[in-house]
Amino acid sequence: MSESNQFSRRSVLQAGLAAGALASTAPSLWAAAPKAKPHAKAVIEIWLAGGPAHLDTFDPKPKAGRDYCGPMNKALKTNVKGMEISPFLPQLAKQADKYSLIRSMTHGVQGHETAAYMMQTGRPQGGMTVFPSIGSVVSKFKGYDNGYTDVIPPFISLTKAKGRFSESGFLGPKYKSFSTGGDPNRTPFYVNGIIAAGISDQRQKDRRALKDQLNTLGSANPDDFKEHEQATRKAYELILGKERKLFDLNTEDKAVRDMYGRNTFGQSCLMARRLVQRGVPYICVNLSGWDTHKRHFETFRPRVAVLDQGLAALLQDLTKHDMLDSTLVWCSGEFGRGPKIQWSAPWNGGRSHYGHCFSAMVAGGGFKPGKIVGSSTPTGEKVATRPVYPQDLLGSIYDRLGIDPDGALPNPRGADYKVMPTVIGKSKGAGRLKEIMI
Amino acid sequence: MKHLCIAILTLTVLTAMVVAESDTSEKAKSRKKKKAKIANAASSEKKLDKNPAAPPTKKKNKKKVPPTAKPAAGAMSPANPYVSSQPLRANNPIDIILLAEFKAQGITPAKLCSDPVFCRRVYIDLTGTLPPPRAVAAFLNDKAPDKRAKLIDVLLNRREAHTYWTLKWCDHLRVKSEFPINLWPNAVAAYHQWILQAVTNDMGYDKFARALLTSSGSNFRVAPVNFYRAMQQRTPEGIAQVVAGTFLGSDITAWPEASQARLANVFAKVRYKSTVEWKEQIIFNDPTPNTPGVLVMPDGSRVTMTAFDDRRQLFADWLISPKNPWFARAAVNRLWVWMLGRGLIDDLAPGTKIKSSASAKLLNTLAAEFARAKYSQRHILRMIANSAIYQQASIPADHSAKAKATFASYPIRRLDAEVLIDAINYVIVGHEKYFSIVPEPFTFIPIQNRTIALADGSITSPFLEMFGRPARDTGLLTERNNNPTTNQLLHMLNSTDIQFKLTKSSRINFIMRNTKLSVPQRVSQLYLLILSRYPTPAEAKTSLEFLTKRRFKKGRSGEYAFRDLAWALLNNTEFLYRH
Known part of the structure; x- marks a missing residue:
C-alpha cells in the first residue's frame, strides 16, 4: 500500500487486536531508521x-x-x-x-486545523x-x-x-x-502527576503498599496486567524519584529566571x-x-513582547x-x-488567516545562523523566491536529527510510508534547506 | 424539489413527535408496573442515575434505602470473589458452538463469573455506567434463578444503555464538528439526535443502513444524510471506502480493483451543494439520467438500472437482501467486538469464502438470528450477554494463546475513557470540564450530563485525550486505544485534580463519617461503592490494619487514612478495568 491507498488492511473490525499490533509490530521495523551522524540531539x-x-x-x-x-x-x-x-x-x-529566517514558507491552507496538521x-x-x-x-x-x-x-x-x-x-x-x-x-x-500538592513521600509509599496488598485481581491474573504494572512502575519512578528536582526552577539563578521573563x-x-x-x-x-482577527496591533503587542524576551533569552x-x-x-x-490590514468594522484593523506566504525561524542543531532563506513579494503576499513547503522544513529538521526523512515511517498497518518525503501527492516540494545546513 | 423537501421534513418532524410521545407513555407504563424485585431495585436507583454528580443526602438515605442495601456487620465476599460455585452451562446457541469447540480443541474454559462480577460487568458493558451500590446489593440479595437474564433485560432498556451505544455508533460514524471530518456543530447535533433516537427505539439495522445510504436533503433537517458528509474524502472512492468498512466489514483497499471500482460507481452521482445558511449542505442524487443498463455490485451480481434509478437505492436493496451474507455478518461481528473486544473474523470481503471454523459457524448463527429478529441489535446484545461464554470469569483456566483466541475467558480491558471518567466522577462526585480549541462547538455542557452522552468528537478534555478516546477521524474500531500508559498512571496515582476531588467527595465522606456504621461496615460500603463488591476477609483485614496503623478517626488528620484506602481502591485494577 502506498500513501494514496490508505485504508487499513484488516483493521476494520479488529478492535482488540489493534492495540497489540501497535506495540508488537513496531520494534522490528525500527532498526534500520537512523543513519547519518546527527547534528542535533534535541x-x-x-x-x-x-x-x-x-x-x-x-x-x-x-x-x-x-x-x-x-x-x-x-x-x-x-x-x-x-x-x-x-x-x-x-x-x-x-x-x-x-538564527536563520525562512521568509517563504507556504502551503496555501487557510484553516487553523488543516494548516496546523500540514x-x-x-x-x-x-x-x-x-x-x-x-x-x-x-x-x-x-x-x-x-x-x-x-x-x-x-x-x-x-x-x-x-x-x-x-x-x-x-x-x-x-x-x-x-x-x-x-x-x-x-x-x-505542579507537574501533572509528578508533583502534586501536599502528599509526603512517606504517605505516597504507605498508600502504594496498601494498593499493592489489595491487588486481588492482579495477583489472580498477573498475565493480563503486565503492561499496567510496567506503566505503574515507571510512574512511581517519577513520583518518588530524584527527577522532581528537574522541575524546581528555584534552583536557577534569579537573574537567569528574570532574563527569560x-x-x-x-x-x-x-x-x-x-x-x-x-x-x-x-x-x-x-x-x-495569535489569531488576531480584530484590532490586531493592540492584541499583538503584549503577546509578541513575551515571545521576544523568552525566545531571545533561550537562544542566549x-x-x-x-x-x-x-x-x-x-x-x-x-x-x-x-498582509493587507482589514481596517473596516468588525475587524477594526485586524489581520486574517494567511497560508500563502509566511515566516519561520530555525536556530542551532546543524543549521547555519544569520541567513535568510527565500523572500516574499514587496507586500508579503506571495513567495518571491525559493518557496519552502512544510515537508521541506520538517524534512530538514529530521535530517539534522539524524532521522532519514526518506526512510520508512513504520506504522501498524504495514503501509509504505516515508518519514517525510519531498513529493507528497500533488505537492512536489522545493527541496530541503541545504543552503543553511552545516 | 423544494416542496418534496418540505414534505419530507414535515413527515420527519411528525414521526419524531409521535415517537417521542409513545416513548414517554411507555416510560410511564413501565414506571407503574414495577413487577419483579429486580425491576424495583433498578427503578429505585433512577434517582441516583439522573444526577450522578449529586451525592445522596442523609435524609433520603434514611428513608429510601431498602433493607437489603445495609448489610450486616462488614459484609464480605468469599475468598475468591470472582468465580461462582455454579458450573458453566450452555445457555444458548453461542455456547453450544463454542463449548463444543473447547472440547474439540482440548481447551478448559474459565469458570462462571460470580454475581458481583457479573453485575458490574453488564452495567459497564451494556450501559457504560458503574453500578450504584444499592443496585449491587439488591442484585446479590435476589434469590431468583433467572436474575442475570432479568438484569440484562432491565439494563438494555435503560437510558444509559441507549446513550452508551449511541456513543459507540457515533465513534464509528465519525460524528465530529471539526477537522478532518468537518460536520459542524449544527449537523453534529442533528445526526447525534437521530442516532440516539434509532438506538433508543432499536430501529432495525436494515432500516438504519437504508436511511444512512439513501437519504437526501439538508444536513440540518434530514440527519442521516450526514453519513455522506462525515468522511474525509467526499468522492465516490472515499464514500465506497467508508461504506465497505461500515456495512460490509471489509477493507476495500484489499479488494481487486474491479470490485473497488464497482462500489465507487454506485456513489458516482452523490452530490453536495451549499445553501445560503452557514454550513448547510444539501446531499442529493444527481438527476441527470443514467445510461440504462446494469449496475454491477461489488460481488459481481448484476442489477437492472433504468435511466432514473437512484443507484444508492439499488445498492441498498442488494446490501440488505437476506441473500447477501455479508451485511448481517458484518453487523453481528461488530457487536461481538463491542462486547468482547475482538471480532470473530478479521475481514469480510464480499465474494470471499469464509473458512469453516467454529467462529465462522458462530458468525453465521448470529447473522441468521439477527435477520430472524428483524435486525434488532438489542436482541443480539441480549443473546451475547446471556451466553455462558460472556459470563465466564476473566481469570483463564487455560493460559494458552489458543484458549484466549477462542474466547475461553472474559477478556480484560481497561475501561473506555468516557466510561472511566464517568465512573471516577461518580465516586468522587465531580464532573468533567471540556474544551474545544475552536470557539464552536460550545463546551458549556450541563454538569449533570454524563461524558458518555457527549455528542461531538471535537469536544474533549485532557483526560479523554490521555486515555485514548477515539479521534473519530476514520471510524475504524481500532481508533479507540485502551492500553495503559505511564501518563495515565501518573494522572490516576498522583494528580492534584484527583487528590483534591477525593478529599471533597461527599459520597466517600458520607461513608467515612457515618458513625451508625462500625469501621468494618464502612470498609465494606467503600468497597461496594468503588469496586462494586464486598471485600474478601483478607482484604477487610488488610484495610482495617491500615486504618488502625494510620489512626483513622474523625477529624482532619484522622481522615487521611480512610481517604488513602479510597485512593487505593480507585487505583485498583478492578476499578480501572472491565473484568
Missing part, C-alpha cells in the same frame, strides 16, 4: 498557535504603506548585516547571529490515515523504542498539548506528548533548556493567542551553555496573517 519547538503576522515579526515591509504595515512603518536592524526584523522584536534583533505532519489532510506530528515521530525514533531509557518522557509539551489534531496519529497514545500542566512561573510548579512562556523556555540538558529529545513550548542561554550546536530550535505558527 529539538525545542516554539509553536505559535493561531498564526502570528509575518509582517510584524520576521518579514517587515516598512515601505508597503499603511494598509500593510499599519502603525509599524519601520524595520529594525539586527546584529547581522542585511537582516532586518520587525521593531516588535528588539531582543531577538540582538540575537540574529544565532505544518506538524508535513502532509495534507485526507484519506483514512492520520499522520503523526513531528514530535511524535521524533519520540518514536529517539524515544523508548530506540534506546532512550530515562523516566522523563521523551516528548514533552509545556504546559499544555496542542489541540486541534491528533498529535500521535496512527502511532497511538504512547507517542503523545507528556504535557506538564501547571505553571512554571509559580512555586511550586517572569511569565508562563518565559519560564517554560527555561524549563525547556533544563529538559534538553537532561536529555529529552523533543520539547514543545506552546504560546497561543543555550549559547552560554554551549548547547545551541546540538539543540535545534524552530519557531512558527500554522500560517502567517493577511
